[in-house]
Amino acid sequence: MTRTTRTPSAVARALERIGRLDPALNAFIEVWPDEALAREPEARELPLGGLPFAVKGPAGVRSYAARRLFAAGGVPVGATSVPGPGTVWQTWGQGAHGRTVNPWRADRTPGGSSAGSAVAVAAGMAELATGSDGAGSVRIPAAWCGVFGLKTTNGLLPSPDRSGLASAGVLARSAAGAERYLRHVLDGYEPPAAPPLPLPAVYSEGLGFADVDPEVAAVVRAAVDRLVAAGTVRLLDTGCELLDPARAWQAVRGGAPGDPGAVAVRRANDDRLDALFAAAPLLLTPVTPNRPHGHEGPGDLYSTALTWVFNLSGHPAASLPAGFTGDGCPVGLQLVAARGADVSLLGMAHAVESVLPTVRS
Known part of the structure; x- marks a missing residue:
């Protein structure tokens, strides 16, 4: 008899990496393994097919973008770290077990305030992560963690920021990952045509x-x-x-x-x-x-x-x-x-x- 080995699902792989890597990186403040695994079979039948994603901060799962990704078949695996009390510069994150560290150099900050989101994506603990950008809070951690980060046009997507400075954003491994995000959170989205070069x-x-x-x-x-x-x-x-x-x-x-x-x-x-x-x-x-x-x-x-x-x-x-x-x-x-x-x-x-x-x- 030949025994077949079942390949772990994308959500299971993401959760395994979180369990293995996050005690050192501290990208997450909360992880939701039971909810994510229970959600995955249903999500596979939807357009995103059970894509594991992370959300920024304790309230991130209620954000407009997270709700749209969930409806399209994304599976939230956890909430990522944001600056803790007293971090005036907003370039740190405080995870469940300590300060969030840069995956390339633990003695350096990953940037912020979407600190944990950038680290989670850089370390392969999530396919993409939501963020928000009021002064560079998506782009700075994307730059310092070596991933792709997009700040959307102000007002394009709903934002709770009353000043009008902050926009919804996403951190992903590539522009294609960010395009996948925008396709499912933006009404009337049309795929980008290849631009004429140069x-x-x-x-x-x-x-x-x-x-x-x-x-x-x-x-x-x-x-x-x-x-x-x-x-x-x-x-x-x-x-x-x-x-x-x-x-x-x-x-x-x-x-x-x-x-x-x-x-x-x-x-x-x-x-x-x-x-x-x-x-x-x-x-x-x-x-x-x-x-x-x-x-x-x-x-x-x-x-x-x-x-x-x-x-x-x-x-x-x-x-x-x-x-x-x-x-x-x-x-x-x-x-x-x-x-x-x-x-x-x-x-x-x-x-x-x-x-x-x-x-x-």
Whole structure:
């Protein structure tokens, strides 16, 4: 008699990896093995076919995106870590057993605030994870954990954030994974067409105001040069000079969107971005000006310097793995598109990541 071995299901494999890896990584605050395994047989008959996914934070399972994924046949396996009390910089996570660590270097932060979501995806503990991005909270951990992260156009999907800065987002292993998410959470979704190549693009190292770690800048520039050499992008002979959005973002978050200084900065940056996207469909920048910092914090450096401007402006933006610094830390390449061009952005991201090296932890 021949004994056959049953291949574990996707949910069972995800739960096995969580049980084996999460005591060291601390990506989860809660894991739901019984509920996930009970849900899987029914979910297999639906479009997502029992795809295991994680949700951001204790309330994540009630979010709009999580409910849509569940209805489409996704299986939530647990809630991921978010910053704990006293973490002013919002770049840590606090899991069930301790602080969340970067899967590439345990002495470094994974970024945040979607910290556990990025770690869960990077370590293969979930196929994708929900996130939210009010200043870079999806893109920064995606960059520092070496995964794909998408911040959607502000207002495209429901968000509980009254300031209007935060947008729903997703962390996945690739643009294809993010496309799978958007297909099931966005009404009227139409798959992206393959973009004509080369893509006209603008590259800006610091958006006119940020000082970028030279090694981070070099990794991102090398990725952009590779895209040019492959015929994927064609750089326009122009830059992107914006005003530093720090005080404007803080004013809006603090409940003073009508602050004259904030209004002036937002208007000037919106005008410059409108002109840029009238000439090119794609803006390329580093995701962060710095590499992942230690768990003690970044000091006076704003990890959000290159991301939160697009929370103010509302543009969709993605983070793709660009490579590594010499100390083994992943670096992210940020792709930004016109407002509402989320689907097109995913099509462009797919073309870009097909040229760049794949990052796997």
